[in-house]
Amino acid sequence: MKASLTRIGAVTNKEFKHLLRDVRTLAAVVLLPVIQLLLFAYAISFDVDNVPTMVIDYDKTPASSEYVRAYDASTFFKVVAHGDTLNQVDTAFDANTARVAVVIPAGFGETIAAGDKAQVAVLIDGSEPNSAKISQAYSVALNQLYDQSMTKSWAASQGLDLSGIGALEPRVRTWYNPERNSTIFLIPGLMAVIIAIVTVQQTAVTLVRERALGTEEQLLVSPMRRTELMVGKLLPWTLIAFIDVVLVILLGMAVFGVPLRGTPLVLALGSALFVFASLGMGLLISAVAPSAETANIMALMIAFLPSFLLSGLAFPLDQIPVVLQWISGIFPARYMVTIARGVFLKGSGFAELWPELLTLAGYALVMVLVAARLYGRKARA
Amino acid sequence: MQSTSPGTSAISARGLHKSFGATEAVIDLDLDVATGAVYGLLGPDGAGKSTLIRMIATVLAPDAGAAEVFGHSVTDQRGKVTPRIGYMSQRFSMYPDLSVAENLEFFATVRGVGRADRNSRAKSLLESMGLAEFADRQAQHLSGGMKQKLMLASTLMHSPDLLLLDEPTTGVDPVSRREFWRILASLHREGRTVLVATPYMDEAERCTHIAFLDRGRIRQSGTPEQIKARVPGRLLEVASAEPRRTLAAVIALPGVDSAHLFGDLVRVLWTGAADPIEALIAGLGGTDASLTVRAANIDMETVFAYLAENAPADAAAVGS
Numbered sequence: 001m002k003a004s005l006t007r008i009g010a011v012t013n014k015e016f017k018h019l020l021r022d023v024r025t026l027a028a029v030v031l032l033p034v035i036q037l038l039l040f041a042y043a044i045s046f047d048v049d050n051v052p053t054m055v056i057d058y059d060k061t062p063a064s065s066e067y068v069r070a071y072d073a074s075t076f077f078k079v080v081a082h083g084d085t086l087n088q089v090d091t092a093f094d095a096n097t098a099r100v101a102v103v104i105p106a107g108f109g110e111t112i113a114a115g116d117k118a119q120v121a122v123l124i125d126g127s128e129p130n131s132a133k134i135s136q137a138y139s140v141a142l143n144q145l146y147d148q149s150m151t152k153s154w155a156a157s158q159g160l161d162l163s164g165i166g167a168l169e170p171r172v173r174t175w176y177n178p179e180r181n182s183t184i185f186l187i188p189g190l191m192a193v194i195i196a197i198v199t200v201q202q203t204a205v206t207l208v209r210e211r212a213l214g215t216e217e218q219l220l221v222s223p224m225r226r227t228e229l230m231v232g233k234l235l236p237w238t239l240i241a242f243i244d245v246v247l248v249i250l251l252g253m254a255v256f257g258v259p260l261r262g263t264p265l266v267l268a269l270g271s272a273l274f275v276f277a278s279l280g281m282g283l284l285i286s287a288v289a290p291s292a293e294t295a296n297i298m299a300l301m302i303a304f305l306p307s308f309l310l311s312g313l314a315f316p317l318d319q320i321p322v323v324l325q326w327i328s329g330i331f332p333a334r335y336m337v338t339i340a341r342g343v344f345l346k347g348s349g350f351a352e353l354w355p356e357l358l359t360l361a362g363y364a365l366v367m368v369l370v371a372a373r374l375y376g377r378k379a380r381a
Numbered sequence: 382m383q384s385t386s387p388g389t390s391a392i393s394a395r396g397l398h399k400s401f402g403a404t405e406a407v408i409d410l411d412l413d414v415a416t417g418a419v420y421g422l423l424g425p426d427g428a429g430k431s432t433l434i435r436m437i438a439t440v441l442a443p444d445a446g447a448a449e450v451f452g453h454s455v456t457d458q459r460g461k462v463t464p465r466i467g468y469m470s471q472r473f474s475m476y477p478d479l480s481v482a483e484n485l486e487f488f489a490t491v492r493g494v495g496r497a498d499r500n501s502r503a504k505s506l507l508e509s510m511g512l513a514e515f516a517d518r519q520a521q522h523l524s525g526g527m528k529q530k531l532m533l534a535s536t537l538m539h540s541p542d543l544l545l546l547d548e549p550t551t552g553v554d555p556v557s558r559r560e561f562w563r564i565l566a567s568l569h570r571e572g573r574t575v576l577v578a579t580p581y582m583d584e585a586e587r588c589t590h591i592a593f594l595d596r597g598r599i600r601q602s603g604t605p606e607q608i609k610a611r612v613p614g615r616l617l618e619v620a621s622a623e624p625r626r627t628l629a630a631v632i633a634l635p636g637v638d639s640a641h642l643f644g645d646l647v648r649v650l651w652t653g654a655a656d657p658i659e660a661l662i663a664g665l666g667g668t669d670a671s672l673t674v675r676a677a678n679i680d681m682e683t684v685f686a687y688l689a690e691n692a693p694a695d696a697a698a699v700g701s
Binding site for chain 2: 003006007010011013014017018021022213214215217218219220221222223224
């Protein structure tokens with residue numbers, strides 16, 4: 001036992017030396033998660049705001065100006081241009097300078113003053129469906145609000161009191177993420193993806209490197225067992241992955257205001273198990289890949305893509321085809337995404353998350369054992 | 382060093398066989414290496430030297446046959462074999478980003494050498510090999526000869542009884558090669574057994590026993606003297622102004638077994654009955670006034686060239 005620990009310690013010590021002397025890798029594993037988080041969080045945000053909006057006001061009355069101000073006042077639309085003809089909308093959409101156009105017909109002010117229902121046209125660039133859908137919804141909502149306030153002011157001008165009239169108004173409340181801010185929703189999930197990228201990618205090449213250096217044979221003539229080599233190699237990367245986890249969590253909380261509602265202990269345990277599972281997966285790749293290039297590509301294919309697309313991070317798991325749902329079950333990222341979101345947003349604990357924690361633990365164990373077995377079979381061939 | 386019961390050979394292999402795809406690297410090979418020998422495995426690239434050494438070093442599993450090191454099977458008793466062997470692979474196989482001292486430290490630690498022994502052995506090995514001042518240099522910044530010495534030092538850290546060295550001097554400059562063999566000679570004096578593969582025929586003379594491998598089989602084996610004795614006749618060197626023309630003329634003469642160019646000289650293996658110097662001068666006389674003939678010692682290069690050309694019929698037949 002003592003001899004075994006000595007050998008594991010020697011490997012861990014050596015791996016740290018490799019890492020500390022390889023400035024580029026070191027920078028990559030510490031800085032990449034931060035850069036990835038910032039990039040992903042800003043780029044992948046599904047929120048829509050400041051949509052460039054063009055206004056074509058054929059009416060040019062105080063009423064129409066006031067209507068346009070309602071758009072300007074919302075954070076959702078941003079009036080970037082005023083046009084004179086409809087042709088300019090085409091040009092602006094083509095040039096991507098505007099994605100929404102509000103066209104106010106002549107006579108708008110008169111119609112409203114007469115107490116009739118005025119019409120405006122809202123044109124939306126549909127080439128980006130997500131923003132288009134949201135733009136449409138916002139625009140409708142905005143018009144309703146404006147409509148109500150105009151109705152009230154019209155009623156007031158006519159000396160009517162509408163407050164007594166009963167009106168049914170739905171009160172919709174979104175739980176956990178009241179602003180439905182997608183960044184808050186994404187960051188806990190991104191944590192899982194970033195851990196997966198760092199750990200799988202880095203460990204995927206580690207055993208291949210021993211083979212390429214020829215040092216594998218020297219290790220084969222030593223009494224060191226394969227699992228000792230693997231555990232020795234896992235330890236430094238576990239530490240690095242943990243540093244990354246902490247970095248991502250702190251950044252998420254400080255910069256993006258992600259709330260941490262649950263107990264950090266559950267999150268730490270989940271992260272540890274997920275790190276081990278990912279490292280095990282990396283070792284597995286390393287054990288079977290013939291070259292570092294292949295190992296890298298395999299790592300990308302089986303770590304990055306599934307943890308991004310099949311973890312529930314980008315697409316809700318219950319909305320993807322059933323076959324893909326099954327496939328997502330064999331990649332550990334989905335369990336981690338569930339754990340991270342549960343702890344961060346819902347304040348979940350062991351009581352709710354034990355199935356995911358248990359699955360990750362089993363996953364990690366199986367990965368390392370299978371990797372050790374396959375690695376041994378590959379050597380001495 | 383562990384004591385070795387008398388009469389136990391260091392290596393005993395029977396019927397070793399290994400194929401890589403359609404290529405038979407080692408074919409039904411027997412090998413016996415006595416304890417304390419410096420056993421040279423000679424042969425061209427692809428002869429099977431590395432495959433043979435790697436099987437004995439336990440890093441490659443044979444397809445068939447068995448091998449024992451100090452009486453322990455290399456396949457079933459690896460744990461008893463590896464502590465007693467030091468294996469140096471043909472390729473440089475140390476960590477390039479670790480220093481000389483760190484490489485020694487790491488490999489000795491995983492091989493179970495205690496801390497006190499590690500430090501004292503590393504110190505004395507580096508000193509005896511002239512590497513002491515480079516202890517803190519990263520392995521990737523060492524010269525070719527120093528890299529080989531580092532590998533040998535690493536191989537010796539756990540004080541093995543048997544050294545398996547796969548072409549340790551290939552690609553190393555002549556001075557470093559001599560230096561390397563000086564170290565091997567001192568290991569021999571300490572009583573260690575050495576199995577060393579080399580493509581250099583001149584290194585065969587430094588071995589106590591040699592085997593010549595070709596296409597997966599041992600073609601010749603014995604002491605260097607025994608093997609030299611298998612070449613009949615005498616070796617002569619002919620210097621002339623036009624060596625190529627001289628070579629053509631020499632081959633036609635009676636009594637000449639074979640001849641080949643050796644630099645600017647023509648080397649002639651003489652198996653005739655007459656005095657070769659007189660016969661050659663007489664036979665070549667008149668064509669070249671600058672012609673001189675002198676006797677030369679038979680070297681391993683000539684021996685193996687002769688033995689390869691005159692390979693026993695059975696060996697030649699099965700080797701193809």
